[in-house]
Every structure is written in structure tokens, then in C-alpha cells.
Amino acid sequence: MTTLENDQLKVSIRPKGAELTSIVHKPTNTEHLWQADPSVWGWHAPNxxxxxxxxxxxxxxIGGKGYPMERHGFARxxxxxxxxxxxxxxxxxxSSDSTTEAVYPYRFQFQIIYELNESTLQVTYRIQNEDEQTMYFSVGAHPAFRVPFNEEEAYEDYYIEFDKEEELKTHVLSSAGLFTGQTRPVELEAEDTRLPLTKHLFDQDALVFKSLQSRQVSLKSWRHSKAITLDFTAFPYLGIWAKPGASFVCIEPWLGCADSEDQAVPIQEKExxxxVGAGQVFNASFSIRITEEILL
Incomplete structure (x- = not known):
């Protein structure tokens, strides 16, 4: 386990999946990451x-051949x-090896870079194509944040606030996690910026947004000024999900998305x-900022 620490934050990362396992805001000693209860959902923040x-x-x-690939890929x-x-x-x-090449026939190096700066954790995905052909891929984050922040609060005290007014529609997923081609509206409150959290918000699986105006969203409570803000400027798609009834919410910046359920397409035609070209490097970053008011 690797620990990064400054005056504001203490974060832990495990070698499996290079996955964040803890984000503690030190001034209030608050753990903000879901602690992967295996009876509910056994992940913290898979990559x-x-x-x-x-x-x-x-x-x-890829190249006219089908390769077995589990949901969200093998990196996690x-x-x-x-x-x-x-x-x-x-x-x-x-780094790619014979195991990865059996399911994904490219030579690559996939790096995940974690950097603390005051109360912000920046996460950078760096993909180096070590092959002699163009490499096609998707990449994304899946951090799960504990809700509520404090024991005396309820899940329904929280909401997700978009930094711009939105007319939201989610792209509907099938029971197999594939897009059906249908959409449905998602109602917001308070000048079309706030999405209240409820235990039944995710009864029909994740909310998937493909055309947001917002480049930041914040997880907030009606009862205090504490907040977690994600900046996902480099990521055009955003998923929001929780296991129905669970005490967390995932806010997921994506460069890529699931297949549709109608027909398979070659990787270069996936939505x-x-x-990244042969010998080239791709970088994309997002950040998580913790802000909490300390009552004296």
C-alpha cells in the first residue's frame, strides 16, 4: 500500500488496479472514499x-478477430x-505482456499518476503506445464516495450539483449493461443544477450523460458546506451510479462507454x-477537491 500525504489530505493506493482505497481530509479526519464492503460492492475506485x-x-x-473482454477491462x-x-x-x-496481448493485442504502457496539491488530488492517465500500429482504447475512473459524510446525516441530505444549468437525459442501459438506444429525462432542482440523491435513484442502473455543459460536479449536503468537487474537463462522458440502497455514490469521468445491444462493431468504430499513434503518448487528467468548513 502506498500513502501520499500533505497538510490537507492523506490518500492510500493499492497495487491491484493502482486503485485508491482511502481519501482522508485531515483537518476533520473524515474518510471520503467508500470502504469496499464486499457484501455490497467490493471496490473503492477502480480504474x-x-x-x-x-x-x-x-x-x-480488433483486426477482424474477437477477443474476450470483461466489463470495464482488465486493468482493475x-x-x-x-x-x-x-x-x-x-x-x-x-505494461503489456503475453497475458494482456491474449485479450488486447497491443504493446503499451498504462500509467496512473497521483498528485496531491493542497486539498486537491489530481489523477492522470498516461497511455504510451509501444506498438507499430495505432492503438484504440477507452479509459475512465469509477471512484465511490461515502454518503453521508457524517453519521448523524441521511443519504437523502445529499445532492450532486452541476456547475452549469442542464437539461439532463440519461442513456438507458439494459440488464447486461449495454445501451438500448433509449433515453429518459432526469429531473433537477434549484435552477436546473442540483440532482438530489435518493436510495432509488439508481434502481434502473447508472445515469449516463453524454452531452453535459458542465465540466465540474460537486457532491454536497443541504445541511452543511462540506463538498467534494470533481473537475473532468478532459472527459466528455460522465456516469453517476450507486448500488441501490448503498451508502455511496460513484461519480465517473469517462473517455469511452459501453457498447449498444444491437450489433458488434470493430474497436475503431466504438462510440x-x-x-494514440505508434510511439505516441496520450494524457488525460481529472481532479478531486475536498472542501470542508471547520466549526470552531
Missing amino acids: LFPVVGGCLNNQLH QSTFMQVESTASHAVFSL AIQQ
């Missing part, structure tokens, strides 16, 4: 690569090597697919 969401028939089609199950570390900075790396 998604080389796909986001599910593939039709669990197959990824893989062991990363820590290649750099300071008190506030760490780099984890996953929101990313690419």
Missing part, C-alpha cells in the same frame, strides 16, 4: 482500461508496479473510442 462499460457478448473486435484486476514515489506524488505502471 477502467482498455474499455469502459460492457462489450457486446463480452467480445472486443491487474497488479501495477510503482515506478515513482514522493510524499505527495506516485506513479503506477502496467467515444480514443486513439
